Amino acid sequence: MSKDKRPCDFTIFGVLGDLSRRKLFPALYQLDRAGLLHDDTRVIGVARHKISQDEFIATIRQSLDTFITGPLEQEVVERLLARLIYVLINLDAPGEYHALCEIIDQKQRVLINYFAVAPSLFDDICAGLARADIVTPQARVVMEKPIGRDLASSEEINDVIGRVFNEDQIYRIDHYLGKETVMNLLALRFANSIFTANWDHNTIDHVQITVAEQVGIEGRWGYFDQAGQLRDMVQNHLMQILTLVAMEPPVNLRGDSLHNEKIKVLKALRPITMENIEDKVVRGQYNSGFIKGKAVPGYLDEKGGNPHSSTETFVAIRVDIDNWRWADVPFYLRTGKAMATKRSEVVINFKQQPHNIFADSYRHLPPNKLIIRLQPDEGVEIEMLNKEPGIGEGVRLQRTMLDLSFSEAFANERIADAYERLILEIMRGSQVLFVHRDEVKRSWTWIDSIQEAWAQCGEPPRPYPAGSWGPVASVALLAKDGREWEE
Ligand code: BG6
DSSP: OOOOOSOEEEEEETTTSHHIIIIIHHHHHHHHHTTOSOTTOEEEEEESOOOOHHHHHHHHHHHHHHHOOSOOOHHHHHHHHTTEEEEEOOTTOGGGGGGGTTTOOTTTSEEEEEEOSOGGGHHHHHHHHHHTTOOOTTOEEEEOSOOOSSHHHHHHHHHHHHTTSOGGGEEEOOGGGGSHHHHHHHHHHHHOHHHHTTOSTTTEEEEEEEEEOOOOOTTOHHHHHHHOHIIIIIIIIIHHHHHHHHSOOOSSSSHHHHHHHHHHHHHTBOOOOTTTHHHHEEEEEEESEEETTEEEOOGGGSTTOOTTOOOOSEEEEEEOBOSSTTTTOOEEEEEESSBSSOEEEEEEEEOOOSSOTTTTTOSSOOOOEEEEEEESSOEEEEEEEEEOSSOSSSOOEEEEEEEEEHHHHTTTOOOOOHHHHHHHHHHHTOOTTSOOHHHHHHHHHHHHHHHHHHHHHOOOOEEEETTBSSOHHHHHHHHTTTOOOOO
């Protein structure tokens, strides 16, 4: 893993936008507070608003006040604000980017170009940077999702960036890869022989990945209705979790080693098409219901919405991975908005014992489970059977939990926000936590096939009440395989 210690010119295009104010500046504050920003690192904000340097600083000061919970350390705030430089550029005017030449100093600092804007502006920004001749081989570029809405549009975006930057200069963000517990999947799997040696079809029956959100769409109708839960959550976040759970051990922790293994998993996904979609996918859309005891409107009744939309807000999928390790081991994915609770977890369901010596008392022994709680309440649990203490007749068994709660085990450690970790890794020049172009390509290819099958069958999504665990059909998806969701 490369550990670049040089200072940076961290340049944010679209610096006055939501992402920058809500996520990037709070993360920069925490990095500065932890002493992880080089003294000479600067933050260069680029936007088209005619504001002065003082007004810019006042805006960012206010963002820190609003978006950081807990008391601010004024010394850190002042240190961070002293790093700021505002540059006015109309982002769609490539001729204006020379304004950056007078400020950016690539002899002293690494140039990081963070595109915190809609992908429709990427082309102009790249053209502007190229025209100003500031893209050296050391410069880096950061882009956010959505990277397209299908394979073709994602390729267009990647081509636009690829004309100016090489793949090893590009950092594609999937913020799930910055979450503490998502990266802990690597530690669990590859630092513990108990798991490394028991991680395939010989011992595992099936895997469940749930990313349930309690929030509905709440004002994001415009974007969400064009995307839907499959594009918004599965193509990126759930696919990333799935590849980390399913991949072969990488040779080391370098970006290229991880990318290669993740791509192999994506190549092995069995396609879902018109022929098998009925058996493998459940699509849902929430209607009105109750969340935390409060009545909430259905998706179609949300303000500003289209009452005839057939966009899905829930999806459950049986994924088959056609390789040796996962032969006959389905991965069940489910994700939805307006669900019963916010919960993201991976559940590894182990196989039943081949022979039951307790058969006189227990016809079936419930198999072991490894539950990896990604958020909230981060932790790891192992469900196992124990003998109930006592000297009565026979052996009584009890289901018990080995429970490692992060908040208890690491009580003095603050769990960093995903963006803190990701920004730090970009500054260090490590691509481990970022998504390679081939991953984007493979996952869109697989997702497009599902979208096409949906379009062909033309069936509307199944309704589910807000505040529930999704349509009944999602229970049936597992029940027909003799399994049930972890509740
Ligand atoms: C985003 C999606 O990528 O992830 C949102 O666009 C979703 O729709 C969000 O709400 C969930 O992120 P987190 O970190 O809250 O689980």
